[in-house]
Amino acid sequence: MPELPExxxxxxxxxxxxxxxxxxxxxxxxxxxxxxLSRVAFGRAITGARVGVVRRRGKxxxxxxxxxxxxxxxxxxxxxxxxxxxxxxxxxxxDPYARVCIALDDGNELRFVDxxxxxxxxxxxRPELALGALGPEPLExxxxxxxxxxxxxxxxxxxxxxxxDQTFLAGLGNIYVDEALFRSGLHPLRASDRLGDREIARLxxxxxxxxxxxxxxxxxxxxxxxxxxxxxPGSYQHQFRVYGRTGKPCKVCGSPIQRLVIGQRATHVCPRxxxxxxxxxxxxxxx
DNA sequence: AGCTACTCCTGGTAGC
DNA sequence: TGCTACCAGGAGTAGC
Numbered sequence: 464m465p466e467l468p469e470x471x472x473x474x475x476x477x478x479x480x481x482x483x484x485x486x487x488x489x490x491x492x493x494x495x496x497x498x499x500l501s502r503v504a505f506g507r508a509i510t511g512a513r514v515g516v517v518r519r520r521g522k523x524x525x526x527x528x529x530x531x532x533x534x535x536x537x538x539x540x541x542x543x544x545x546x547x548x549x550x551x552x553x554x555x556x557x558d559p560y561a562r563v564c565i566a567l568d569d570g571n572e573l574r575f576v577d578x579x580x581x582x583x584x585x586x587x588x589r590p591e592l593a594l595g596a597l598g599p600e601p602l603e604x605x606x607x608x609x610x611x612x613x614x615x616x617x618x619x620x621x622x623x624x625x626x627x628d629q630t631f632l633a634g635l636g637n638i639y640v641d642e643a644l645f646r647s648g649l650h651p652l653r654a655s656d657r658l659g660d661r662e663i664a665r666l667x668x669x670x671x672x673x674x675x676x677x678x679x680x681x682x683x684x685x686x687x688x689x690x691x692x693x694x695x696p697g698s699y700q701h702q703f704r705v706y707g708r709t710g711k712p713c714k715v716c717g718s719p720i721q722r723l724v725i726g727q728r729a730t731h732v733c734p735r736x737x738x739x740x741x742x743x744x745x746x747x748x749x750x
Numbered sequence: 751a752g753c754t755a756c757t758c759c760t761g762g763t764a765g766c
Numbered sequence: 767t768g769c770t771a772c773c774a775g776g777a778g779t780a781g782c
Contacts, residue, residue: 545759619752620753727755
């Protein structure tokens with residue numbers, strides 16, 4: 464599902480097609496996708512504006528708009544489960560699940576397609592307010608081992624739930640949390656404030672490594688939904704160590720991968736590589 | 751603060 | 767073959 468690597472891929476690929484383009488007529492077939500703003504207000508806010516910046520923040524694609532050299536707010540696109548962004552020639556066949564279409568001044572259209580209607584295509588005058596609740600970006604300099612240590616110590620929940628919390632750290636979802644925890648040798652039920660320094664350093668390293676490798680492969684596509692804006696599937700699903708591998712042998716130790724449910728989320732762990740208790744304590748109390 | 755449960759939504763698939 | 771039931775899942779909300 465679209466998480467940081469998929470959203471990063473989408474933002475990179477639509478960026479050259481959108482930068483500098485002037486937005487024209489808007490068609491909205493599914494009003495709820497706008498998140499409460501009326502179609503009229505939405506159209507008025509963006510028509511005639513130009514795309515100044517295309518970037519990613521957490522799982523949002525952010526398109527900053529300007530009009531006459533001044534900020535005209537921003538479009539925030541959240542793909543949720545099945546959302547897709549395309550730039551296609553106007554007049555080409557419209558996907559039946561197209562929710563929002565915006566004409567561009569070069570004869571193309573920006574189209575937001577979303578089968579399950581969970582996705583959002585929002586306009587906000589103050590993007591920094593709308594995005595302000597998000598935690599730090601895991602691939603930016605503010606995400607240091609020291610920050611992570613302090614942040615984990617200040618919370619008491621389960622590691623998995625915390626890493627899924629976008630206000631704690633922005634961009635991770637179910638897949639990459641499971642993968643990063645496995646690579647760190649940490650059980651998802653471990654308490655966030657009970658990690659050792661070396662465990663925290665490992666977690667920091669593996670979160671970044673997992674995301675970087677997934678971005679290099681343009682994200683993960685294992686069902687009919689996620690595709691790059693150019694229609695290609697990502698290929699990181701071939702690198703999964705635990706996600707979706709229930710019952711299959713761990714690639715490190717051969718133990719069958721277990722499926723748990725934590726916080727209503729399917730969770731995949733290797734029971735041997737990810738012990739529920741800290742390794743050091745375990746050795747002391749065993750034998 | 752943080753837990754569970756529920757909701758949204760629909761295509762895909764497992765089981766009969 | 768055709769039906770039903772359930773699963774996937776990010777985020778928001780309610781209630782404890």
